[in-house]
Amino acid sequence: MNYMDYLKTQKFPLFWCGGCGNGAVLGAIVRSFAALDYTLENTVVVTGIGCWGKADDYLTTNSFHGTHGRALAFATGIKLANPKLRVIALMGDGDGVTIGGNHFIHAARRNVDVTAILVNNFNYGMTGGQYSGTTPENSLTSTSRYGHIEAGFDICKLAEAAGAPFVARTATDNPPAMEKLISEGLDKKGFSFIEVIAPCPTHFGRNNGMRQAAELMQWVKDKSVSVAKAKTMSPEELHDKLIMGKLVDVDGEDYGSKYLRVIASASSGNEE
Amino acid sequence: MKQIIFGMGNEAITEGALAAGARFYAGYPITPSSEIAELSSIRLPRLGGMYVQMEDEIGSIAAIIGASVAGVKSYTATSGPGFSLMQENLGVAVMGEIPCVIINVQRSGPSTGLATKPAQGDVMQAQWGTHGDHGIIALSPSSVQECYDLTVRAFNLAERYRTPVILLADEIVGHMREGYQIRELLPHDIIDRKKPTCPPRDYQPYDFSGEEDEIAPLAPYGSEYITRINGSGHDESGDACGRPDNAAKFNSHYLNKFRINQKDIIETKSFDLDDAEYAIITFGCSVRSSKAALKLARQKGIKAGLLQLVTIWPFPKEQVREVCSRVKGVVVPEMNLGQILGEVSKTNPGQIPIVGVNRVDGQMITPYEILARLEEVAK
Ligand SMILES: Cc1ncc(C[n+]2csc(CCOP(=O)(O)OP(=O)(O)O)c2C)c(N)n1
Ligand code: SF4
Numbered sequence: 001m002n003y004m005d006y007l008k009t010q011k012f013p014l015f016w017c018g019g020c021g022n023g024a025v026l027g028a029i030v031r032s033f034a035a036l037d038y039t040l041e042n043t044v045v046v047t048g049i050g051c052w053g054k055a056d057d058y059l060t061t062n063s064f065h066g067t068h069g070r071a072l073a074f075a076t077g078i079k080l081a082n083p084k085l086r087v088i089a090l091m092g093d094g095d096g097v098t099i100g101g102n103h104f105i106h107a108a109r110r111n112v113d114v115t116a117i118l119v120n121n122f123n124y125g126m127t128g129g130q131y132s133g134t135t136p137e138n139s140l141t142s143t144s145r146y147g148h149i150e151a152g153f154d155i156c157k158l159a160e161a162a163g164a165p166f167v168a169r170t171a172t173d174n175p176p177a178m179e180k181l182i183s184e185g186l187d188k189k190g191f192s193f194i195e196v197i198a199p200c201p202t203h204f205g206r207n208n209g210m211r212q213a214a215e216l217m218q219w220v221k222d223k224s225v226s227v228a229k230a231k232t233m234s235p236e237e238l239h240d241k242l243i244m245g246k247l248v249d250v251d252g253e254d255y256g257s258k259y260l261r262v263i264a265s266a267s268s269g270n271e272e
Numbered sequence: 273m274k275q276i277i278f279g280m281g282n283e284a285i286t287e288g289a290l291a292a293g294a295r296f297y298a299g300y301p302i303t304p305s306s307e308i309a310e311l312s313s314i315r316l317p318r319l320g321g322m323y324v325q326m327e328d329e330i331g332s333i334a335a336i337i338g339a340s341v342a343g344v345k346s347y348t349a350t351s352g353p354g355f356s357l358m359q360e361n362l363g364v365a366v367m368g369e370i371p372c373v374i375i376n377v378q379r380s381g382p383s384t385g386l387a388t389k390p391a392q393g394d395v396m397q398a399q400w401g402t403h404g405d406h407g408i409i410a411l412s413p414s415s416v417q418e419c420y421d422l423t424v425r426a427f428n429l430a431e432r433y434r435t436p437v438i439l440l441a442d443e444i445v446g447h448m449r450e451g452y453q454i455r456e457l458l459p460h461d462i463i464d465r466k467k468p469t470c471p472p473r474d475y476q477p478y479d480f481s482g483e484e485d486e487i488a489p490l491a492p493y494g495s496e497y498i499t500r501i502n503g504s505g506h507d508e509s510g511d512a513c514g515r516p517d518n519a520a521k522f523n524s525h526y527l528n529k530f531r532i533n534q535k536d537i538i539e540t541k542s543f544d545l546d547d548a549e550y551a552i553i554t555f556g557c558s559v560r561s562s563k564a565a566l567k568l569a570r571q572k573g574i575k576a577g578l579l580q581l582v583t584i585w586p587f588p589k590e591q592v593r594e595v596c597s598r599v600k601g602v603v604v605p606e607m608n609l610g611q612i613l614g615e616v617s618k619t620n621p622g623q624i625p626i627v628g629v630n631r632v633d634g635q636m637i638t639p640y641e642i643l644a645r646l647e648e649v650a651k
Binding site for chain 1: 296298314317318320322324326327328330331332334335336337338339340341342343344346360361363364368492493494495496497498499500501502503504510511512
């Protein structure tokens with residue numbers, strides 16, 4: 001299939017602001033779908049609530065648009081009930097790791113075979129740029145006018161600690177790298193997590209003196225270090241940096257596959 | 273072949289779910305519902321089904337909703353605090369029109385309350401706990417046999433009307449043991465959701481036009497149809513839609529579909545009502561003391577009868593109104609401070625005395641308390 005076949009072009013123009021990173025991420029996702037030969041019938045895109053959560057509006061696959069923060073819990077039920085489905089959860093940083101943090105760590109720990117693509121724009125875009133669990137300390141947001149006093153999450157570290165077998169961080173300023181990591185994550189069996197750093201010029205940018213998406217991209221670039229480079233740096237040097245690339249790629253049996261053994265034991269009367 | 277079993281209400285609920293064809297359970301343990309989780313974790317994999325223990329009740333109801341759209345009949349069980357956590361995504365099942373069964377084995381609240389003590393305080397929460405206008409189906413068992421039968425019925429109603437159904441049990445019926453029959457279910461006793469028959473390109477998961485019962489067919493994920501489920505305002509196709517006329521149409525539909533099908537949904541049971549001058553109207557565990565009170569009242573010469581509300585929501589207005597119209601007084605025993613009493617009173621404003629017998633101390637209402645109220649009303 002051509003990547004355009006996954007897009008509901010009749011719903012264009014996109015709801016997102018000019019300079020928003022979401023469109024680029026959506027582009028990388030549909031190109032990955034095409035590259036991996038995903039069918040519309042066998043693919044389910046589960047979205048949260050937020051600007052990024054509106055991505056399903058523009059997709060022609062099966063979809064599930066539920067509640068803020070719960071995408072991975074819905075996705076868990078969908079995947080476990082029909083393991084043949086390709087299940088992808090799209091979440092914002094507020095969605096995925098702030099209100100939905102508990103579902104996130106447990107979906108990773110449980111190793112449910114879904115791909116989670118989290119767009120991190122460091123704030124709640126949809127509701128007007130309030131701070132989220134990833135907002136960096138000292139930034140200005142519409143609810144931290146005096147400077148944010150909480151530290152932001154390193155969500156890739158969180159995913160790794162929770163046991164996710166595939167963890168990657170990428171950014172919208174490098175579309176080929178983004179697409180490659182998204183494709184790898186989609187293709188990986190087990191819980192795969194891809195964090196995409198993306199600009200929200202309308203809120204996070206404007207509140208922090210970066211009205212143009214390009215300025216935000218530069219800010220991200222300045223904070224970025226590759227996985228290889230990070231290995232040569234001290235923890236102090238890495239403070240406030242974003243390590244870009246594939247951070248974890250290990251093999252581990254996913255929940256659905258393990259459960260087949262539960263079914264086998266139960267059927268042979270091994271337990272009770 | 274009929275099998276008589278001596279067992280607990282929570283076991284009968286689990287057996288009923290399996291008999292109805294449920295094969296997916298997601299939940300978070302809580303007293304007094306945990307036996308349903310434990311038994312489901314043992315029984316489901318034997319049938320090729322799945323049990324998953326989620327991180328909380330928000331995730332539990334989300335997972336069963338997801339599994340249901342993937343085509344597997346799904347359920348969860350909980351009690352007070354967990355039922356509160358489920359309210360957000362209960363709304364997703366309402367608006368997304370997803371069949372699923374939520375078992376609430378009620379305990380004393382609010383908050384953590386008296387964790388091991390019974391109550392019937394979640395009647396209003398079952399209808400109004402999730403925000404916005406909508407209808408819901410709630411059934412309330414009063415015996416172990418009804419735990420089995422009504423669980424089967426809960427799944428059938430969920431499938432037929434594309435809706436969450438709440439089985440409003442309570443600690444007494446959930447933990448009580450008595451004989452019950454695992455009824456043999458014939459194929460026609462089990463209802464499955466309507467599937468689309470149109471060409472795939474024409475399928476719209478929320479298009480109920482042309483459906484007499486206002487229920488649109490639901491194709492599972494992974495079929496030849498594309499299924500778009502949406503808990504935000506959506507049109508027939510499932511696409512987000514904010515048009516006022518569309519919102520008016522669908523928000524009314526979430527109530528209308530129960531109104532137009534209420535004959536099939538509403539179930540009540542009558543005892544000694546034919547010649548009754550006074551009526552007891554009640555539900556769940558309070559039916560048990562009420563039946564004993566009825567006997568005592570008849571022995572004392574009070575012509576009492578009993579209307580058991582098996583379906584709580586949609587509220588059996590017609591049945592209640594009919595009883596109220598031909599008796600001289602009504603007593604409504606319930607283990608809360610008058611939640612059903614209010615609904616009963618609405619059907620008969622100020623015409624006959626309608627009084628409650630209420631307990632919120634975690635103790636069952638006794639037949640003598642009900643009898644005393646009947647005697648007062650009959651004076
Ligand atoms: C339970 C609940 N609380 C609050 C909201 C309001 N709300 C909608 S989107 C959102 C934040 C979105 O931020 P994020 O997830 O980072 O996505 P973005 O809009 O930045 O893409 C909030 C707080 C909601 N819909 N539901
Ligand atoms: S508010 Fe921010 S996240 Fe939302 S569409 Fe605009 S730029 Fe994108």
